Amino acid sequence: MPGARKRVAESGPLTVTISFAGYNRVWAAWIGDRLERRGHTVSYQRWDPQEGTPLADSLRALALAPGPVLVILSTWYFQLGPRTQAEWNSALTEVVAPDPGRFAGVSVTNDALPPATAVFAAADLTTVGEQEAERRVLARLGLPTDPLPADRTPRGGPRFPNDPSDxxxxxxxxxxxxxxxxxxxxxxxxxxxxxxxxxxxxxxxxxxxxxxxxxxxxxxxxxxxxxxxxxxxxxxxxxxxxxxxxxxxxxxxxxxxxxxxxxxxxxxxxxxxxxxxxxxxxxxxxxxxxxxxxxxxxxxxxxxxxxxxxxxxxxxxxxxxxVPAYDRDESVSFVLRRAPRLTAREADRLAEALEDLPLLLDQTAGWLNDSDMSVDEYIALLEQEGIDEDVVRVSRDFPTSFPTSWSILLNRLRETVPEAVTLLRLCAFFAPGAIPVRLVRDLPAQELPESLRGLVTNSVSWAAAINKLRQYAVVRAAGVGDREIHETMPEAGGAVPGDTLYMHRLVHQIIRQDMPAEDHDELIEVVRRALAAADPGQPTDSRMWPEYAEIAPHLRWADVLRTTSPAMHTLVLNCLQYMLHSGEYQAGLTLGSRAMKAWKEQLGDTHPRIWDLTHHYANLLRAVGDYAHTEALERTAVDHLREAHGAKDLSHLRAAGGLAADLRGLGRYDEAYTISRWVLDAYQELLGDQDARTLNAQNNVAVSLRLLGRYPEALDLDLRTLAERRRLLRPRHRWSLFSEIHVSTDQRLLGRYSEAESIQAQSVRVHRGVLGPDNPQTLNAEHNLALTLYRIGRRREAAELFTGVLERSERVLGEGDPDTLRFAAGQSCFAREHGDIDQAREISERVVEGYTLLLGPGHPFPTGARSNQALIMRAVGEREQAYELAEHALAGMRAAVGDDHPWTLGCAINASEMRSLRGDTESASALNADTAARAAQTLGRTHPLTLSARVATAADLRTLGKRLEADKTEAEALDDLAATLGAQHPHTLAARSRTRPYWDFEPQIV
Incomplete structure (x- = not known):
């Protein structure tokens, strides 16, 4: 009787050795923790007897461990090696039976074990709770089983293996x-x-x-x-x-x-x-x-x-x-478990032929176990194929035998479950990985070819085909792990099993290579129709983006560009819009480029679809700053559409609006404004004030006005656009949110910082929820908020936003993206004043270089960036370089946007400081006086830029010895600063301490 067996220990602290198969580590950890809580010492020994070493010797080595040996019994413990039951019975009888007090056991399996394991008198832990399991372990070791006091039962530690995680x-x-x-x-x-x-x-x-x-x-x-x-x-x-x-x-x-x-x-x-x-x-x-x-x-x-x-x-x-391929011993052990009918020699031969890759071993051994073909015959068949590996080899990492083995498997499937092959071939026209075959099931039955209709519409056949593919490890049913798919009809309204499958990339490629021409043409058309039917038709609605994200990867594999189907064209155009608005620019550019080439070959250069494609492709090019390319595309479209359909044709107006955007990107703001204004007038005449296209045109006019420095006009127009977009679309619509960025930007540029912060802070929260934290528009919203907080003086919040936005933009969009360069310009300015000057310099140099490469040296953006760089050079003591940069920036900005533009006036403020530092006070004073007058005329007497010029003028007058005039100018400027920004605003405090003002150039959204 087990109860009469000699106890392993009587009492007192012990050193217990726990012997376990790696598969049962969780039990070893829990038992060890329970013993250590009671003051015992635990030694862990993972059981892994080496091949070639007699089992009896391995058990004797285990007996050398200190204290009693507690063996965790499971089928895994006895399969390692692997060894036969006869070997185990012999070893246990020889080593354990003569010394039963040296070994103890606990069983964690209900499977049959070698009969000689009875010598362990194992306590069964499989069907009991934690407290009873602990009691049984202690009792089997001859230890006291009294519960521990509450103060000696620390929380934490390994979870009881039969209890799932929370x-x-x-x-x-x-x-x-x-x-x-x-x-x-x-x-x-x-x-x-x-x-x-x-x-x-x-x-x-x-x-x-x-x-x-x-x-x-x-x-x-x-x-x-x-x-x-x-x-x-x-x-x-x-x-x-x-x-x-x-x-x-x-x-x-x-x-x-x-x-x-x-x-x-x-x-x-x-x-x-x-x-x-x-x-x-x-x-x-x-x-x-x-x-x-x-x-x-x-x-x-x-x-x-x-x-x-x-x-x-x-x-x-x-x-x-x-993760390398298996060691040969591992391969052999795996094959013998996967295909029990094989011998160790056959398993070794198969492992050698398949180069020890687990996936191949699993697929091939599983098939061989159900086949009467011998391993030698199978390997000979592989060697006889003689297929050129350059043609059929999926990767240089895999042998020729891999595709050949799949040919054998496919032949087997054709003979046994032909429906499974049909399903496989259908999947091959989706992208590898997760395949939403439910899209095919959603098609009307009459639209399916005869070869698919019975399979797709019959849930029993569908489940049977999928289960057969899973049996051969060809696919898995995504979302159900390795559970069997029951061959039953789904409940009403429930999801049909196997609606999303997962196919390995290598399998996917082999299935495509094996495709007969007649199946290719029939099945690819089914997938195309399925993708078109799944198109939500709302690519600008962020709520639809997950659906487009699921559809878009499959366009290439369904070869949707090689069809003249209008539905396919619409799907491609919608996916391009989704990629633009969601920030997937590179994917969109790749699709747009391929579509342009394919459609022109099919439709000619002037088909209406070409102009639709040109519009969306140009938007993506513009998003990455390729304005010269987009201008060429849009001018061709404008010229053709105006000649073919007239100036007031809607397609011509859309192309003209795109051309204006290109000109804004190129820094040609007057031309852009003229075209944008004309386009808006035409839309208002044709569509009225309440159409979304009219509002988009109105938005673009405001963008042009802002770039021209006409901030009050831009704000007026942006406020109207925001109100109408909220009413016509919805407050959380992407375009409504974009209008909020524009309104806040206008307010900030006008010095109305509190108003700008109020609308932008709320907008940022909505942006993050609606579009996600990494969407380019969200990044723009956060950057604008950072600039506003910087102007208000809330430096800590601004610093966090500046840093986070730039890091995410560099990761999502890349360092050379126009948005990233704008964000970097802001981060550099902030770091110069409130952070690391070396970091500011490094970022600023990247911004100047990036803008020059992207836009050319004479563009306003690299020009303004050089003015920012001058401030950094001044801060690090390189005054001569600062002077040269500031003067270069001033001259360049005058040439680019004129003498009265706010950007030119800001460059003048910086240049005047550099002149003053060089001792050229007369020139600095004259420049400041002119700047203050122009700024008052352009922006108003109390605009922050005007006030900066007035404060700088006072400083120059004082240097020239004109104290009375300087005091009067300074006092008036301080009064206006306090009234406009507040007595405690950083600008006001800086002016009172007679810190010379500066101006940061801020590249704008174009």
């Missing part, structure tokens, strides 16, 4: 065939635990097929007991990744609205703070594009595990761990 989501079902990787799993664990909070990010990277996802999943199951939150995120697409993280918010008990942007923000804040859970693990699976999602990786006290083929995660504060 929050657990999306983790694939555990792979019971997982093999090896023990050192790598331990390295992951120790690397994460030794890293500092906020930097505990490990990326598992390697070639496709090495088992990165399986390794991450196994890590979750082995170490999951140490986390309160475990959340698995499919990270191959940004939109899906964001949504998945947002879904964590309600699981954490966070109180948020239904908007997923709000939930995402709440999730990230909660993870960063460690509230309500500090022990969390987030897994980003398939994150092959770090640039797309690195900003979504949470910071805080928890751990992040990433799987990716791309090692560039090292550039994003992640520690890299390469």
């Amino acid at each position: 929050v657990w989501g999306g983790v694939p079902r555990r792979n019971t065939r997982f093999t090896g990787r023990e050192p790598l799993l331990n390295d992951i664990y120790h690397t994460l635990k030794s890293a500092e909070d906020g930097a505990r990010v490990v990326t598992l990277h390697g070639m496709s097929g090495v088992g990165k996802t399986q390794l991450a999943a196994e890590y979750v199951y082995r170490f999951g007991a140490e986390y309160d939150v475990v959340w698995w995120v499919a990270a191959d697409k940004r939109a899906v990744c964001r949504q998945r993280l947002a879904q964590l918010a309600p699981e954490l008990g966070l109180s948020t609205g239904v908007d997923y942007g709000e939930r995402l923000r709440a999730t990230r804040i909660a993870l960063r703070r460690g509230d309500p859970y500090a022990r969390w693990l987030i897994v980003f699976d398939g994150a092959d594009d770090p640039e797309a999602i690195w900003d979504l990786v949470p910071e805080g006290p928890g751990d992040v595990l990433i799987t990716a083929r791309n090692p560039e995660w090292a550039q994003h504060n992640s520690l890299l761990m390469e």
Whole structure:
């Protein structure tokens, strides 16, 4: 009887050795923690008997450990090696049976174990709760089982393995065939635990097929007991990744609205703070594009595990761990579990032929186990194919046998489940990765070809085909892990199983290569119709962007540019608009360029669709600052459309508006204003004042006025546009929000800082919720708020915004993007006055160089940036260079925009200071007097720029010895400053302390 067996220990502290298979580490950790709480010492020994070493010898070595040996019994413990039951029975009888008091056991499995394991008299822990499990462990070791006092039961420690984490989501079902990787799993664990909070990010990277996802999943199951939150995120697409993280918010008990942007923000804040859970693990699976999602990786006290083929995660504060192919022993063990009918020799031969890649081993061994073909025959078949690897080899990292093995598998599928092959071929016309095949299921049955109709409309056939593909590891059903898809009809209104599939890139390529011509033409047209039918038709509505984000990656694979279908043309144009408004500029430029080439070949150079495409393509080019290219495109369109349809044709007016935008980008503001004004008048005549196109034209006129320095007129027009957009569209519409930026900018440029801050602060909050924190328009809103706070004197808030906006813009848009250069100009000015002068200089030099490269040296933007650079040179003591820069900027700005433009007047204020520093006070005084007069005439007597010129004039008069005149000028300026900005405003305080004023050039939105 087990109860009569000799106890391992009687009492007192012990040193207990726990022997466990790596698969059961979670049990070892929990048992060890319970023993250590009672004052015992624990030694952990992972059981991994080496091949070639007799089991009896391995058990004798284990018996050398101090104290009793507690063995955690599971099927995994006895499969390592692998060894037969006969070997185990012999070794246990030889080593453990003669000394039963030396060993104890606990069982964590209900599976049958070798009969000789009875010598362990194992306590069963599989069906009991935590307290009873602890009691059984202690009793089996002969230790007291009395509960610990409350003051000796510290909180924390490993979770009881039978208790799930408080929050657990999306983790694939555990792979019971997982093999090896023990050192790598331990390295992951120790690397994460030794890293500092906020930097505990490990990326598992390697070639496709090495088992990165399986390794991450196994890590979750082995170490999951140490986390309160475990959340698995499919990270191959940004939109899906964001949504998945947002879904964590309600699981954490966070109180948020239904908007997923709000939930995402709440999730990230909660993870960063460690509230309500500090022990969390987030897994980003398939994150092959770090640039797309690195900003979504949470910071805080928890751990992040990433799987990716791309090692560039090292550039994003992640520690890299390469996942290699299996060792041969691991390959053999894996194959024997996947295909039990094979021998060890056959498994070794197969592993050698497939170069030890887990994905290939899984797919091939799984097929071989269901086949009567021998391994030698299979390998011979591979060798006999003789296919040119340059034609069929998917990657140089994979052998020729890989595509050949897939040919064998496809032949098998054709014979057994032809519907599965049809489904595979359909998937091949979507992008690899997550494939929304539900889009095909949403098509009317009469629009489907006969080969698909029965499969798509019959849920039983659909589920059977998907299950067969999953059985062969061809696809997986995204969102259901490895659970079987039940061959039953879905409940009314419920989602049909398999509505989104996941196909590996290599599989995707092989299926496309295997495609018969007749299937190609039929199936690609189905996918095209499905994508067109899924088009929400509202690319400017941010609520529709997740749908476009799902559609857009598939356009290339469905070859939508090689069709003259109007629906396909509309889809492409809408996707281009989505890419523009969501900030996906490079993807849009790639699509636009390819579309331009393809459509001109199909339709000719002057087809109406070409002008639609030109408009959207030019918008994207303009967004990245390629104004010369867009001007050429738009002038061609304007000339043709005016001649073909007349000046008042709507398509001509749209092209003319685009041309005006190009001219604004090129710094030709008077020309831009003339065209913009004419376009607005024409729209008002044709469409009235309340049409969205009229309001867009009105907005553009205001932009031109602002660039001309006519700020009051710009504000008046922007206020009207804002009111009408809020009424016609909605307050949270992207264009309404853009009008808020314009209104706030106008108010700030007029010196009405409090009004500007009031509208922009509220607008920033809405922008973040509606468009997301990284959208270019959101960045513009935050930058404008930073400039306003800077002017008000709220430096700490401004500093945080300046830095955050620039960092995100450089990451999302790139350093040379026009928006990034504007943000950098503002950051440089702020850093010069309130931060690091070296940083300010480095950024300023980049801005001058970037603007010069993008726009040319005579453009107002690089010219104004040189005026800012002069202030930095003055601050670091390089007065002569400061003088030369300031004079160059003044002359250049006069030539670019005229003598009375606010930018010219600002450059004059800076130039006058440099002249004064050189001792040329007469010239400085004359320049300041002229500037003050011009500024009063242009902007008004109490505008901040005018007041700066008046204060500077007083300083020059005092230097010239004209004290009475200087005091009078200064007193009047101080009174006006106090009345306009307030007695405690930084400008007023600086003037009272007789700090010479300066002017920062601010590049504007064009």
